Amino acid sequence: MKIEEVLNKQQIKIVEKLACEIWNQHFIPIIGKAQVDYMLDKFQSKKGLSEQIKKGCLYFLIKTDDNYIGYLSVLPKKNELFLSKLYIKSSERGKKIGKKAIEFVENLAEKKGLHRITLTVNKYNTNTIKAYEKMGFTNISSIVQDIGNGFIMDDYKMEKMLKSNI
Numbered sequence: 001m002k003i004e005e006v007l008n009k010q011q012i013k014i015v016e017k018l019a020c021e022i023w024n025q026h027f028i029p030i031i032g033k034a035q036v037d038y039m040l041d042k043f044q045s046k047k048g049l050s051e052q053i054k055k056g057c058l059y060f061l062i063k064t065d066d067n068y069i070g071y072l073s074v075l076p077k078k079n080e081l082f083l084s085k086l087y088i089k090s091s092e093r094g095k096k097i098g099k100k101a102i103e104f105v106e107n108l109a110e111k112k113g114l115h116r117i118t119l120t121v122n123k124y125n126t127n128t129i130k131a132y133e134k135m136g137f138t139n140i141s142s143i144v145q146d147i148g149n150g151f152i153m154d155d156y157k158m159e160k161m162l163k164s165n166i
Contacts, residue, residue, distance in 0.1 A: 001097060003104050006059035006071075012049050015059055015071050019044035022070070022087045030124050035151045042148070057084060058108075062101060064092070072101055074108065080159075081109040083119040102135050106162055115162045120155040129156065136160045 027036050042048055062070040070088035074081050088097050109117055121128055137158040145153045
């Protein structure tokens with residue numbers, strides 16, 4: 001498995017394509033097609049991705065062999081690294097790719113001198129919550145965010161303190 005930073009328009013198109021595939025498979029049963037379509041257009045389109053990158057979000061593509069199988073995004077903040085996105089194709093789940101991606105994020109946080117990783121996860125995304133808990137994340141709060149167009153994100157905020165901080 002390789003993880004490469006998204007640095008050009010071609011890579012942004014790959015992220016957009018992966019997002020469309022993964023979100024339509026995984027999130028329609030959780031939040032419905034209308035909200036998936038809205039979020040893909042607002043946050044995971046070429047325009048949305050480019051805007052986030054300009055604001056400091058770092059995007060990375062996850063690759064095995066010659067195939068892109070997922071992506072992740074982080075946003076360095078003052079005291080933490082916020083894991084904004086971690087999505088892997090359904091055909092590649094259960095292969096420890098998420099665990100390796102989290103290890104990558106942990107290393108990135110430590111390189112940036114940050115000792116805590118936070119994330120938000122939909123309250124009804126139970127398998128993902130369990131996976132994060134297995135990797136050392138704890139649920140620290142509940143967050144409801146209005147994202148526009150009549151939609152909300154109903155999430156848990158989770159965090160992991162890194163060993164170098166203990």
